[in-house]
Amino acid sequence: MDRKVLRSFSFWYFVVATALLYLPILLLMVFSFNDSTSLTFPLSGFTLRWYERLFQSGELLRSVWNSVAVGVASSLVATALGTMIAIAVVRYNFPGRGVVVAVAAMPLVIPYVVLGVALLIAFSQVNIPLSLWTVTAGHVVINIPLVVLIVAARLIGMEPNLEEAAMDLGATYWGTLFRVTLPIAFPAMVAAFLTSFTTSFDEFALAFFLVGPEPTLPVYIFSQLRYPSRLPIVVALAALIMVASVLLIVFAEWLRRYGQQPSRPAEATGRVAERLEPRPLRSAGGVS
Amino acid sequence: MSDIAVELRDVSKTYDGARQEQSVRAVHHINLAVRAGEFFTLLGPSGCGKTTTLRMIAGFEVPTSGEIFIQGKPMSHVPPYRRPVNTVFQNYALFPHLTIEENVAFGLRVKGVPKAEQERRVREALELVRLPNLGHRRPSQISGGQQQRVALARALVNRPAVLLLDEPLGALDYKLRQAMQFELKALQHEVGITFIYVTHDQEEALTMSDRIAIMNQGQVLQVGTPVQIYERPVNRFVANFIGETNFLQGRVIEVHGNRCVVEVASGVPVVGSTYDGVQVGDRVSISIRPEKIRIHESQPDPRPNLFEVRVETVAYIGSDTQLQITMPHGDRLRVYDQNDLSTVDESYFYAAGDQAWISWRPENALVLKN
Numbered sequence: 001m002d003r004k005v006l007r008s009f010s011f012w013y014f015v016v017a018t019a020l021l022y023l024p025i026l027l028l029m030v031f032s033f034n035d036s037t038s039l040t041f042p043l044s045g046f047t048l049r050w051y052e053r054l055f056q057s058g059e060l061l062r063s064v065w066n067s068v069a070v071g072v073a074s075s076l077v078a079t080a081l082g083t084m085i086a087i088a089v090v091r092y093n094f095p096g097r098g099v100v101v102a103v104a105a106m107p108l109v110i111p112y113v114v115l116g117v118a119l120l121i122a123f124s125q126v127n128i129p130l131s132l133w134t135v136t137a138g139h140v141v142i143n144i145p146l147v148v149l150i151v152a153a154r155l156i157g158m159e160p161n162l163e164e165a166a167m168d169l170g171a172t173y174w175g176t177l178f179r180v181t182l183p184i185a186f187p188a189m190v191a192a193f194l195t196s197f198t199t200s201f202d203e204f205a206l207a208f209f210l211v212g213p214e215p216t217l218p219v220y221i222f223s224q225l226r227y228p229s230r231l232p233i234v235v236a237l238a239a240l241i242m243v244a245s246v247l248l249i250v251f252a253e254w255l256r257r258y259g260q261q262p263s264r265p266a267e268a269t270g271r272v273a274e275r276l277e278p279r280p281l282r283s284a285g286g287v288s
Numbered sequence: 289m290s291d292i293a294v295e296l297r298d299v300s301k302t303y304d305g306a307r308q309e310q311s312v313r314a315v316h317h318i319n320l321a322v323r324a325g326e327f328f329t330l331l332g333p334s335g336c337g338k339t340t341t342l343r344m345i346a347g348f349e350v351p352t353s354g355e356i357f358i359q360g361k362p363m364s365h366v367p368p369y370r371r372p373v374n375t376v377f378q379n380y381a382l383f384p385h386l387t388i389e390e391n392v393a394f395g396l397r398v399k400g401v402p403k404a405e406q407e408r409r410v411r412e413a414l415e416l417v418r419l420p421n422l423g424h425r426r427p428s429q430i431s432g433g434q435q436q437r438v439a440l441a442r443a444l445v446n447r448p449a450v451l452l453l454d455e456p457l458g459a460l461d462y463k464l465r466q467a468m469q470f471e472l473k474a475l476q477h478e479v480g481i482t483f484i485y486v487t488h489d490q491e492e493a494l495t496m497s498d499r500i501a502i503m504n505q506g507q508v509l510q511v512g513t514p515v516q517i518y519e520r521p522v523n524r525f526v527a528n529f530i531g532e533t534n535f536l537q538g539r540v541i542e543v544h545g546n547r548c549v550v551e552v553a554s555g556v557p558v559v560g561s562t563y564d565g566v567q568v569g570d571r572v573s574i575s576i577r578p579e580k581i582r583i584h585e586s587q588p589d590p591r592p593n594l595f596e597v598r599v600e601t602v603a604y605i606g607s608d609t610q611l612q613i614t615m616p617h618g619d620r621l622r623v624y625d626q627n628d629l630s631t632v633d634e635s636y637f638y639a640a641g642d643q644a645w646i647s648w649r650p651e652n653a654l655v656l657k658n
Contacts, residue, residue, distance in 0.1 A: 162383060164381070171398045
């Protein structure tokens with residue numbers, strides 16, 4: 001094919017694909033300022049009414065708070081557990097290491113619906129009432145693989161004998177862990193925490209099965225879709241969350257890269273890090 | 289206490305493979321005694337077990353059998369952080385999240401040395417390696433040569449009984465490496481600490497070491513001063529590994545004390561020296577270093593080991609001319625002829641196809657058992 005034609009084809013392909021991906025989100029933003037309850041063109045006028053009502057709805061704000069609480073709690077636990085797993089599998093060669101990696105990564109490939117049903121059955125079998133705690137537990141399960149992948153990539157990229165150097169200089173195992181390993185892994189741990197948080201914050205399927213009387217935000221939004229008059233408020237909320245999530249993800253990615261800058265560029269580091277790159281993050285936009 | 293800083297007694301290290309035949313014998317029954325205050329080098333090709341030996345002394349590897357003594361104390365159950373040794377790693381292994389000062393202070397900090405003393409000793413160590421003004425930078429902000437010095441300072445600041453160096457100059461460029469060789473040697477004199485140095489670079493080993501241990505395939509072949517190693521290699525491997533040499537194959541036909549006569553081809557006797565008790569009839573190699581062969585353009589007075597030869601190739605390399613010659617019976621030898629006259633007259637130099645005579649003194653031909 002002619003090079004010029006190919007280039008213009010590539011260009012338009014890019015434009016159309018990008019539009020398909022991001023136009024709906026852009027529309028969301030636009031409709032959140034539209035002075036009408038129906039999400040249709042033509043637009044009827046600019047308003048901040050929906051944002052106003054958003055901040056007056058106690059129930060809605062409460063669900064936001066619930067989601068933040070679940071997000072922070074599940075991410076903290078997942079970051080702690082995931083970091084331990086990452087250190088174990090990267091630094092030590094023990095029997096069953098492969099099994100640990102497989103089990104830790106399993107939630108990545110199990111559909112959340114299946115996981116949700118399974119956990120629901122498990123909790124009801126042992127008579128644990130559904131609540132935000134059960135949602136938190138579910139989110140810990142799905143966040144651990146993310147943390148393991150992000151932190152392991154960092155540990156693999158670390159020069160291998162830094163820990164030996166620390167021991168050589170008189171640091172015990174724990175001294176080495178707290179003075180060398182964890183400080184070097186810290187940016188990755190923060191990135192892992194933020195990634196976990198956004199995953200938990202917009203997670204619907206698991207939460208839908210495991211939630212008790214107090215809804216998380218996605219569950220609440222889903223329940224509100226029944227009332228057409230409140231739809232624009234949900235749209236406004238989705239727009240806000242969209243912006244916040246993007247900022248958070250950008251920050252997490254920046255942190256991860258900041259931490260990954262090695263003292264000398266080692267090609268091996270980049271290669272392994274690429275291999276362990278977490279799957280692309282789902283954008284935390286509105287529930288569709 | 290004895291003046292032996294580090295002693296290895298019958299030390300072996302085997303890495304287990306999944307199956308028996310996959311096991312790797314990295315170090316095989318080695319015995320070494322490193323004297324206090326000595327610059328001791330483990331020299332050998334890659335994979336000879338020298339780094340494994342160093343790592344066992346540091347405590348990162350546990351010997352499969354045998355015992356390591358540091359200052360007379362057995363080290364089997366002593367973890368790396370309680371051994372009186374410090375290591376300078378091949379890639380320096382500086383902590384990227386700490387400044388240069390914090391890197392150097394690391395060992396003192398974990399041992400709880402008072403703050404004021406820490407600062408003083410860190411300053412002294414950085415002055416010792418001539419890097420006084422970089423303390424607040426990060427390792428990524430300084431050059432490779434500077435990182436090398438920081439790694440040295442970080443180890444020396446702890447005043448170890450023994451400093452272990454794992455090919456520390458390997459990553460530096462040639463000029464810097466040469467300069468650092470002399471600096472390291474001077475530094476060792478200054479601090480009076482025992483250095484155990486691992487390298488595959490013979491020039492480095494010869495320049496710096498008090499004594500060298502030549503290793504190959506997990507075994508120590510020879511331990512000696514640079515002169516002993518170069519002039520009296522105990523076998524073919526050592527002779528070949530250190531410097532350049534020519535080998536002639538033959539059979540011993542006469543032995544008189546240290547002198548012996550070897551027939552390298554039918555009717556071609558060579559007079560050499562032997563130090564490992566060869567007997568008449570033994571198959572031997574004769575090692576003759578290229579710089580120890582004299583080349584004559586006209587036939588000289590009769591002397592031992594005089595041969596008429598043909599010049600095959602000539603390479604002028606400045607300090608000397610390196611020739612390849614063929615002996616009448618077919619053996620080829622390399623000969624280094626020192627350029628001790630400054631001239632641009634091409635006819636002064638040998639050319640391919642020239643006829644010439646070579647000779648060497650019997651003490652320059654070392655007869656080694658095969």
